[in-house]
Amino acid sequence: MRFLREVGFKASHSHMINAMEAIQEVGLKRPDAKNALKVTLCSNEWEWSSFDRLFESYFGHVQAKKDLKELPQVHSFNGPEESYEAAEEKSSHSHLKEEHEPEEKEKTISAFSILAGLGYSPVSFLVKKEIQAYSPEDVQMAQLAIRHIMEPFKIQRARRHKKGNGRIWDMRSTLRDAMRHYGWPMRLYSLEKKKRLKRMLIIADVSGSMERYNAMVIPFLLSLKGVGPKAEVFVFSTKVQRITEIIRHLPLDKALNKIIADVQDWSGGTRIGESLQHINRNYDKKLLNKRAVVLIISDGWDLGAKALLLREMKSLRSRVNKILWLNPIAGDPSLQIMSQAVKLCMDYIDYHIPAASLMDLSKVGLLLKRLMSY
Amino acid sequence: MKDLDISSIDAVEKALMDVGYVPERSLSTAIFLALRLKKPLFLEGEPGVGKTDVAVRLSQVFNSRLIRLQCYEGIDASSALYDWDYPKQLLFIRMHEAIHMEKEAMAKGLYHERFLIRRPLLEAIWNEDPRPPILLIDELDRSDEEFEAFLLEILSDFQVTIPELGTIKAKKRPFVVITSNRTRDVHDALKRRCLYHWIDYPSLQKEYHILMVHVPQLEENLARNLVALIQGIRRLDLLKKPGISETIDWARSLLELGKEEITWEVVQETIGCVLKYKEDQRLLKESGEAFLKEILKGDR
Numbered sequence: 001m002r003f004l005r006e007v008g009f010k011a012s013h014s015h016m017i018n019a020m021e022a023i024q025e026v027g028l029k030r031p032d033a034k035n036a037l038k039v040t041l042c043s044n045e046w047e048w049s050s051f052d053r054l055f056e057s058y059f060g061h062v063q064a065k066k067d068l069k070e071l072p073q074v075h076s077f078n079g080p081e082e083s084y085e086a087a088e089e090k091s092s093h094s095h096l097k098e099e100h101e102p103e104e105k106e107k108t109i110s111a112f113s114i115l116a117g118l119g120y121s122p123v124s125f126l127v128k129k130e131i132q133a134y135s136p137e138d139v140q141m142a143q144l145a146i147r148h149i150m151e152p153f154k155i156q157r158a159r160r161h162k163k164g165n166g167r168i169w170d171m172r173s174t175l176r177d178a179m180r181h182y183g184w185p186m187r188l189y190s191l192e193k194k195k196r197l198k199r200m201l202i203i204a205d206v207s208g209s210m211e212r213y214n215a216m217v218i219p220f221l222l223s224l225k226g227v228g229p230k231a232e233v234f235v236f237s238t239k240v241q242r243i244t245e246i247i248r249h250l251p252l253d254k255a256l257n258k259i260i261a262d263v264q265d266w267s268g269g270t271r272i273g274e275s276l277q278h279i280n281r282n283y284d285k286k287l288l289n290k291r292a293v294v295l296i297i298s299d300g301w302d303l304g305a306k307a308l309l310l311r312e313m314k315s316l317r318s319r320v321n322k323i324l325w326l327n328p329i330a331g332d333p334s335l336q337i338m339s340q341a342v343k344l345c346m347d348y349i350d351y352h353i354p355a356a357s358l359m360d361l362s363k364v365g366l367l368l369k370r371l372m373s374y
Numbered sequence: 375m376k377d378l379d380i381s382s383i384d385a386v387e388k389a390l391m392d393v394g395y396v397p398e399r400s401l402s403t404a405i406f407l408a409l410r411l412k413k414p415l416f417l418e419g420e421p422g423v424g425k426t427d428v429a430v431r432l433s434q435v436f437n438s439r440l441i442r443l444q445c446y447e448g449i450d451a452s453s454a455l456y457d458w459d460y461p462k463q464l465l466f467i468r469m470h471e472a473i474h475m476e477k478e479a480m481a482k483g484l485y486h487e488r489f490l491i492r493r494p495l496l497e498a499i500w501n502e503d504p505r506p507p508i509l510l511i512d513e514l515d516r517s518d519e520e521f522e523a524f525l526l527e528i529l530s531d532f533q534v535t536i537p538e539l540g541t542i543k544a545k546k547r548p549f550v551v552i553t554s555n556r557t558r559d560v561h562d563a564l565k566r567r568c569l570y571h572w573i574d575y576p577s578l579q580k581e582y583h584i585l586m587v588h589v590p591q592l593e594e595n596l597a598r599n600l601v602a603l604i605q606g607i608r609r610l611d612l613l614k615k616p617g618i619s620e621t622i623d624w625a626r627s628l629l630e631l632g633k634e635e636i637t638w639e640v641v642q643e644t645i646g647c648v649l650k651y652k653e654d655q656r657l658l659k660e661s662g663e664a665f666l667k668e669i670l671k672g673d674r
Contacts (some may be wrong), residue, residue, distance in 0.1 A: 002560065014566050022407045022569075032383055035403035043565040045556065048572035172461035179481070183467030244615065245653070258611060 003058060004041060005048070015041050166192025170233035198291045198321060198372050200231045203279065205298030206273070232287060236275035272302045272341050273309030280315050288319040293371055297326040297355065300342035309341060317348040322371055326364060330354035392453060395424070395431040396511055396576075396584045403570040404434070414529055414550035416565055419573035421555050422617020428573075429510035429551040439507040441548070443494035445517035450525055455534060456496045459489045485538035498548040499534055506546035514564075515554040522561050529567060578605050584618055589625045599636050599670055600625055606669035607648065610657055616648045623647045636670070638663040 001019075006009045022036035034055055042048045092228065161168060173189035235301050246258050278287070294316065301307060317323055327342055330352060342352060356361050380386050386409075405428070408415040412622060415427040415608050433440035443454055452610040470480045483646060492500065498509040504597075514522070528534065532544035543598055554560055582601045585592065592600075601621065608615045616624075624647040642659070649655045658665075 012566060018411065018569070020414070022413050025381065025407060031399065032403055035400040036407060037401060039404040039407060039569045041573070043562065043570050044559070045572050047569070110668065127570055172458075172583055175458075175460050178464065178467065179484075182477070182482075183464070183471045209422065238515045246416055 007054060009041065009047050010043055011041050082276065113229050132269055150223065161191035163189065164192030166190050169291060198293050199287065200372065201287065201292050201294045202231065202233045203294065203296045204233070204235045205237070206235045206242060238271050240275040240278045271296060271304035273304040273312050275309060276312035280312055290321050291321040294323045296323065299327060299329045300340060302341035306344060313345045313348040322350045323348060324351045324353060325349045326353050326355040328355050380406060382406070389435045390431055393431045393434040395427060396580060396587055399435055401571055403571065404569050404664045409549065414464055414552055414568040416552045416568035416570050417573055418554045418556050420575065420615060420617060422619040423573045423575060424618055426510065426512055426555040429508050432549065432551070433508040437667060439503055440463050440510060441494050441507050442497045442512060444512050445514050447516060447518065449517045449521055454495050455491060455493050457491045457493065459491050461574065463489050487539065495528055496534060499532055499544040500542050500589045501544070501546065501548065507548045509548040509550045511550065513551045513555055514552050514560055515557045522564050525661060526564050575608060575615065577622065581605070581618065581621060585621055585625055588622045589629065590631060592625050594627065594632065596634060596636070597625065603636060603666065603669055607658065607660045610648070610661065612654045612657065613651045614654060620648050638666050641666060
């Protein structure tokens, strides 16, 4: 259990109790025991797909198990005696296999050591680290963390009714009131629909200057899935492209690859003004109205015409409810010269927010929650 | 056998096969454990892989009643648990007032069982059948989070308190199957109380087996090619991969059209049975005839 938690499983005490009961039911025969542990200890697709590999690395490799014993965090593991014994028996087979495949063994063990966590919480370390300084391993960890960070930002879909002056008859209240008047419905109560949530329009910069942040920006966009059909996502560099459908239908990793493959001019130059002009011209009131919140994610490094940018920002501001600008370099004074576009447009931006670390992004989650709900 | 019980994983596997469901060993284990440990079974997976069908087939296996709660945005306790039949109650008041009935007596009769509209959850709890029912809570991810919290309460005790009638406790705990298409994450608190199983797309052999169980009149070679093609299509970079239900639909369509082999023209004609997005259809068409030939050649 401890090993699974270190790897990132949500395994709790109740999971453990379930697992013990399940093992009692199915016995220790390998495939069924593994399946029993799998259905009791996993709780999402990632855990489900990783479980077989982890099970094999834990119970299958003698070397891996030795490594595990050497790790201070896992040393105190008090797994069920029976399971451990079963692992000993099975391990002899894999030991023979190891002699023939030394390279593969090293690979497995090194992956195993990484998964075991090696005794520190990478997420808490990453929270303050600047996104541009992330290594590829950090990015994977941070993408997981973003999901948790965005948890406060969950929009209540207002399909329900509340007491009010709508056209729907509130039978429940009417009847309760009638009871007070000898069964005469003296007052007819009615319901009205709750106000609908605002629409969210995300316009993300994927130009060359933003390249180092893109590994974070796109997962951040994907974490906004919870907004559902009320979110529209555009990416731009020299041209603007709508990627809402990709984000809505594909899981994170596939969406990321598809976006990179589909988007023209990925990591090219930036023309914010032209991109906004395209959105302003091509999307009508259904998208751009006073219930829409626009979130622009860009460092503001613009190669386009300044007058056009100003005009389009002004036009956009007049049509929507709020404009937020997420700027990965806002916190760094030495890079402010790059953010000319932001400075120019400051009059039309309601919130200019730094987005250099996970800590910054967590604030964005909270702010969006406040702005988006009525 | 009054309770839902089964002796072994093999017995689950066999019983499901008998009613036309071809399960993975891990799914049979999950069902066996859910029955034994009296836990709800939480099934996740892409649309069309047979999550809902598990509950339907289990109800056939146990000859139990299937009670289905289809979740949707905005579902609440009054549409899932119970509601009072207000128009009838109003009529009742007016009727009894006309005969000058005592107010106290009227209040007693007003909140009577006969005015109670039992929704699926109450139906599953307040069940008089000798066999416990199978309660299918379908597409839970479509509902709101408040509804999840409410469900948590129901699933832990299997009892409901109706203020006017008192507490109703299930005499026999229903066997609960919850499904989700993973359009959003379901809360951990709910998942913790369930046994989890991810149903994936089946392997080539398994899918062939499933297809032959559902469409036995299909010619063997055609079925083999069809399954190989579906597996190949799933490897494409699609927005929505075809599920098992699409495979079965496609096979039935080919039978209806009297097609005996899969050619590029047949694929183009019937593409709508498999791919439901314009972008996906375009992608397959762009892959072209060569793609089809390559897959069918590989299969041979």
